[in-house]
Amino acid sequence: MISARVSQLRSAYPLVVVGAGPAGMAAALGATEAGSAPVLMIDREPEPGGILNQCIHTGFGLHHFKEELTGPEYAQRYLESLLEHDIDISTDSDVVDVDRERRVTLMSPDHGVRTISAGAVLLCMGARERTRGAIRIPGTRPAGVMTAGTAQKLVNLLGYLPGRRAVILGSGDIGLIMARRLTLEGVEVCGVFEIMPHPNGLSRNIVQCLHDFDIPLHLSTTVVEIHGSDRVERVTVAPVDEETWPCLDKAWDIACDTLLVSIGLIPENELSLTLGLRIDPLTQGPEVDSTMHTSREGVFAAGNVVHIHDIVDYVSQEALLAGRSAAAFVSRRMPPADNIRLLPGDNVAYCVPQTISTDREHTIYLRVRHPLEESLLRLGDVYERKLRYVVPGEMVSLKLRPGVLDRFHGDALRIDILPREED
Numbered sequence: 001m002i003s004a005r006v007s008q009l010r011s012a013y014p015l016v017v018v019g020a021g022p023a024g025m026a027a028a029l030g031a032t033e034a035g036s037a038p039v040l041m042i043d044r045e046p047e048p049g050g051i052l053n054q055c056i057h058t059g060f061g062l063h064h065f066k067e068e069l070t071g072p073e074y075a076q077r078y079l080e081s082l083l084e085h086d087i088d089i090s091t092d093s094d095v096v097d098v099d100r101e102r103r104v105t106l107m108s109p110d111h112g113v114r115t116i117s118a119g120a121v122l123l124c125m126g127a128r129e130r131t132r133g134a135i136r137i138p139g140t141r142p143a144g145v146m147t148a149g150t151a152q153k154l155v156n157l158l159g160y161l162p163g164r165r166a167v168i169l170g171s172g173d174i175g176l177i178m179a180r181r182l183t184l185e186g187v188e189v190c191g192v193f194e195i196m197p198h199p200n201g202l203s204r205n206i207v208q209c210l211h212d213f214d215i216p217l218h219l220s221t222t223v224v225e226i227h228g229s230d231r232v233e234r235v236t237v238a239p240v241d242e243e244t245w246p247c248l249d250k251a252w253d254i255a256c257d258t259l260l261v262s263i264g265l266i267p268e269n270e271l272s273l274t275l276g277l278r279i280d281p282l283t284q285g286p287e288v289d290s291t292m293h294t295s296r297e298g299v300f301a302a303g304n305v306v307h308i309h310d311i312v313d314y315v316s317q318e319a320l321l322a323g324r325s326a327a328a329f330v331s332r333r334m335p336p337a338d339n340i341r342l343l344p345g346d347n348v349a350y351c352v353p354q355t356i357s358t359d360r361e362h363t364i365y366l367r368v369r370h371p372l373e374e375s376l377l378r379l380g381d382v383y384e385r386k387l388r389y390v391v392p393g394e395m396v397s398l399k400l401r402p403g404v405l406d407r408f409h410g411d412a413l414r415i416d417i418l419p420r421e422e423d
């Protein structure tokens with residue numbers, strides 16, 4: 001991968017981007033293309049690219065580049081563009097604080113502890129995986145229990161196999177991708193166990209990672225105990241009832257030396273919390289308006305830090321908007337404030353942004369709570385769209401043209417996704 005590190009940091013930048021994953025890179029590009037330069041982009045890893053660097057499978061860029069790329073290829077395309085712009089990249093640098101005056105403090109072997117003033121700050125810190133502790137699986141604490149992302153890093157970047165016989169808990173995309181990867185590397189994958197009655201990953205990953213490799217998917221089933229002293233020796237799994245309580249009388253044991261947990265991502269918001277940003281309890285990320293502006297002036301956010309995305313193309317699209325908006329903030333060209341709050345209604349787990357304006361085009365992202373075969377997306381009584389098939393693992397995106405809201409004069413709009421009778 002082409003890489004770039006800045007040798008000297010300035011004391012002030014019009015724009016500082018925290019995180020150099022796909023969100024950070026697209027945001028930095030959006031900002032420079034909108035005339036804000038120089039931009040400083042900071043990441044604690046040795047290379048820019050974020051989670052993409054360990055995703056060596058294909059499936060990235062289908063929307064954005066109209067090509068099927070691997071994660072590193074997708075990152076490389078952005079990095080090549082970044083190097084043509086006035087963007088300083090500080091890697092191996094951990095941002096430890098962003099204060100209310102938009103001073104960003106970083107620590108790095110190259111620069112020591114430095115505080116940099118920013119005209120605007122873009123938060124693009126991504127997400128981290130939930131661990132075994134988050135769902136308190138009973139049992140012993142042997143080696144061999146790890147998140148699917150850790151296993152991905154071990155196999156794809158460091159060249160180690162995590163074990164020989166694995167069980168995967170959770171049918172999120174990382175677990176599905178790792179079920180296939182481990183099988184290809186010669187590990188026996190006994191099955192993927194999902195507590196919900198429906199899978200949580202993209203449909204294409206269920207087909208390409210499980211069905212194509214004959215890996216069983218057990219829905220409404222979970223791991224109830226881990227056994228082993230030094231190393232995992234077996235796990236007990238059990239079906240769950242409608243309220244997700246395990247039916248222990250129907251439990252069975254599976255011999256294995258590895259348990260991968262793929263039980264969701266949590267937006268990485270420690271910096272947002274210290275900054276006092278308003279956090280949406282539904283997304284666990286900062287609340288943003290239609291320009292990706294957070295509740296604190298001059299602080300913007302994009303990517304998995306705001307809400308967990310299914311595909312990277314949406315991350316890039318959202319971050320480009322955030323970068324352009326941050327540039328507009330620095331040059332005092334911000335559009336008028338939003339005038340409508342969006343309210344998640346029936347079968348809508350959350351929507352982003354949380355507010356929109358009647359005078360601009362918007363893309364709204366949302367996720368459903370339950371799968372529906374034929375459904376109807378309803379935005380108050382001003383807009384309706386038929387949807388074919390919705391599942392919690394796949395984001396729904398809705399492009400709203402300005403004219404759509406002409407007839408609406410309230411200040412809040414409810415979004416529902418309702419069952420639809422087949423026509």
Ligand SMILES: Cc1cc2nc3c(=O)[nH]c(=O)nc-3n(C[C@H](O)[C@H](O)[C@H](O)COP(=O)(O)OP(=O)(O)OC[C@H]3O[C@@H](n4cnc5c(N)ncnc54)[C@H](O)[C@@H]3O)c2cc1C
Nearest residue numbers: 019021022023043044050051059095125126303304311312
């Ligand atoms: C395992 C896996 C498989 C996936 N597969 C696909 C796929 O096949 N197709 C697809 O389209 N999408 C896929 N995705 C989704 C996509 O990769 C993510 O949505 C995307 O990477 C999120 O981008 P991001 O920039 O928000 O976060 P990240 O990529 O996580 O980047 C965040 C960056 O911020 C840095 N950072 C965080 N905090 C700090 C700090 N305090 N100081 C300095 N740096 C910091 C981190 O080091 C990291 O580099 C996958 C995701 C995962 C996890």
